[in-house]
Amino acid sequence: MTRRVVAVVACLVLVAFGFAVLSIGTGDYALAPGEVLATLAGQGSKADYLIVTEQRLPRVLVAALVGVALALSGAVFQTLSRNPLGSPDIIGFTAGSATGGVATIIVFGAGTVTVALGAVVGGLLTALLVAALCGPRGLRSDRLVLIGVGVGTVLVGVNSYLLTRSTLEAASQAVTWQVGSLAGRDWGYVWPVAAVVCLLAPVLFGYARPLRMLEMGDETAIGIGVDVDRVRRVLFVLAVALTAVAVAAAGPIPFVALAAPQLVKRLTRQPGPNLLASAVMGALLVLAADYLGQRLLDASLLPVGVVTSALGGAYLAWFLLLGRRRPAALASR
């Protein structure tokens, strides 16, 4: 890591922590940042302590973990597809995870573990379908983005159809979940996400070197001695699992997976996927969006997915305009 990367990561961690503190202080019972820090250090009043640990802290933790998972999977898919737009939300995998999740909510009822399993299966099947539809070169195809968009649209429609086939209670639950929301996330949500992220992220970091080699092209990677086919398969499964876990915990929050790795690339000015910085950036984006959603409008709480959707669309537009001035930014092989 260069000195610049270290500085960027440190700054991102600080800003993310700042948003986390602000977010913990936000709500019907407001706390000043100083009070939040004191409470977290174990020196606040008992009432403050209860509110912070039982209600606000788990939500913030889920936000950070989901951000980490989405950003990592975005970084992996953008490298595997060798396309800056090949992130799971654009190419329909997030929608596929949501289909799996909605289907399990309707068939088996909601439970964090069953929904997560459904989301994993849905995401994997969608990924395989999209790769098959793209043709012989699979996910490295230029058609990936457009085909993914089409498949994603179909799946969103399928999700709506599933909702009409369900009971009112299951449907309203699934509808809130489908927008991408962190409201009411307690410790029961934190542990499964934390377990999966803590398990998969280190494995992924272990593959950081082969991943950087893949970024330079398959031929180069093979030349250096990377078992390209095996590495691709492992990374593929890891990234789908991370997406699915994030989707299971907070619903399909759009654009974080797309934006985080690209923003990091601009900040660090380093080629190739920068996993650690991307992960922190993802956490920062979800925390910031959730904070904005709670703060932007008085007394009305915007789901985090709505905020990232509006901001992410603007980001993508900016990205395209940038690519128009410098066509190389959009060129894919």
Added chain:
Amino acid sequence: MAMVTTVSARETGRPARVLALAGVLAALAVVVVLSIALGSNQLSVGQVLHALFAYDGTYADVVVRDTRLPRTVLGIAAGMALGLAGALLQSVTRNPIADPGLLGINHGAAVMIVFASAVFGVTSPAVAVWFAFAGSLGATALVYAIGGGRGAASPMRLALAGIAVQATFVGLNQAMQVIDTHALDQMRFWLVGSLANRDLGTLTGLVPFFVAGVVMALLLGRALNAIALGDDAAHGLGANPALIRLASVVAVGLLAGSATAACGPIAFVGLMVPHLVRFVAGQDERWVLGLSVLAAPVVLLGCDVLGRLLASPAELQVGIVTDVIGGIVFVLLIRSLKAVSK
């Protein structure tokens, strides 16, 4: 050339086109009868014909006159508008995947309608349609600006610009609904795209917009043929390419705005129909527009009927059905495009 990448540029003879016209008219008649007959109350063809031509107030007659007929008329009009808007967009942008839904133009209209309702309390479609018109024009300009503007922008860029614009609009829409929960309740079904339970009486204010859009679109056929030859050749033929593009964009705004104000943002109809039509009509824009205006209602009403059958006794909004079918067609189309390599 405009669509050479998707359909072989064979010249299609007049008999084939006339045959296609007859086929489309027959299909339209069949779909109209199905749309009137099928639903939570199944009616026989005899009952449908009785209600249409020998109305005497039986229960079936009332069902037809009060719910099925208005819904079918709305479907025909909205289909015409969406099909024409798609054909115009594909021709002007020279892009085979242009569609008012996919490019976020319908959602631009929807954002302005929700905005008008949440901020100014506008509920009458006759007033809301002005906002819809402004929204669809604004969205068209935005997508054009981001996605590469005139000439043959790559399908990829244009689609991505559409996704970006649409995502932003959808987010704004949802945000406004959270602010104004009353609007949420009224808008929820409309925002998916639905033909059900729309009171035709309140929609009369949309008719001038719709008629102006249809007439403009159909008159533009010859001019679009001219600019398909390239701007220089068009100038030589006495046409003004800038004016033709401007007129087309205004017509798209009128059509997409009125269709969205009437039944919400519906995607992919404008994408599918012109492609189907080009298979038989070739590249002559006059025929493409003329056949699209008749074939699009067949597709939209067909999807609506399918939605009623699939989810019966409830129903699936037509916007969901067009998303699923249109998405599949879109994927197949991308796979056949030579411009997007494998």
